[in-house]
Amino acid sequence: MDIDFERRFWARVRRDDSEDGCWVWTGSLMTRGYGRLWVKGRREGAHRVAYEIAYGPFDKALRVLHHCDNPPCVRPKHLFLGTQLDNMRDAARKGRMTNCYRWTSENNPNKGKPLPDYICDAVGRAHERPFRVRAPDGEVIEGINLTKYCREHGLNQGGMWSVINGLKPHYRGYTPVYYPRIK
Numbered sequence: 001m002d003i004d005f006e007r008r009f010w011a012r013v014r015r016d017d018s019e020d021g022c023w024v025w026t027g028s029l030m031t032r033g034y035g036r037l038w039v040k041g042r043r044e045g046a047h048r049v050a051y052e053i054a055y056g057p058f059d060k061a062l063r064v065l066h067h068c069d070n071p072p073c074v075r076p077k078h079l080f081l082g083t084q085l086d087n088m089r090d091a092a093r094k095g096r097m098t099n100c101y102r103w104t105s106e107n108n109p110n111k112g113k114p115l116p117d118y119i120c121d122a123v124g125r126a127h128e129r130p131f132r133v134r135a136p137d138g139e140v141i142e143g144i145n146l147t148k149y150c151r152e153h154g155l156n157q158g159g160m161w162s163v164i165n166g167l168k169p170h171y172r173g174y175t176p177v178y179y180p181r182i183k
């Protein structure tokens with residue numbers, strides 16, 4: 001990575017330098033909210049480029065994962081390397097996976113097929129995991145069981161998951177806590 005490229009890269013990042021602050025990519029985004037840019041004619045994830053700038057070249061078969069669970073974040077200390085399985089376990093642990101059959105990550109060779117039981121178990125438990133979303137009144141609410149919350153509030157769980165995961169900007173007044181605001 002040459003120094004000129006690095007300067008232009010970081011110029012497209014909005015940095016929050018507080019202790020746990022995220023550095024958010026302000027350029028274009030991929031589905032799921034990851035930053036995207038062109039490097040030598042190839043489309044690359046901004047978080048992957050940030051990782052390489054900070055820590056040097058890495059095995060491209062590996063995924064660059066987020067400690068902060070915020071897809072557009074490119075702050076090097078929030079990033080770590082892992083396998084696709086690590087990624088799924090991490091997602092399940094953070095309550096991001098919703099359905100054993102609908103997991104369609106870009107590099108998953110099992111795309112569209114049922115996942116192994118040990119992952120489905122994790123997904124099942126994921127419904128009991130905490131969720132975080134901004135309510136219509138602007139308050140951030142956190143819960144431990146989205147199914148229960150949706151039932152009690154007459155909400156569609158799929159719609160809520162899309163918002164919680166940052167895939168949709170809003171659902172019935174609910175918005176993602178981490179949804180990046182692109183001007």
Ligand SMILES: [Zn+2]
Pocket residue numbers: 021022023068069070073074075078
């Ligand atoms: Zn972050």
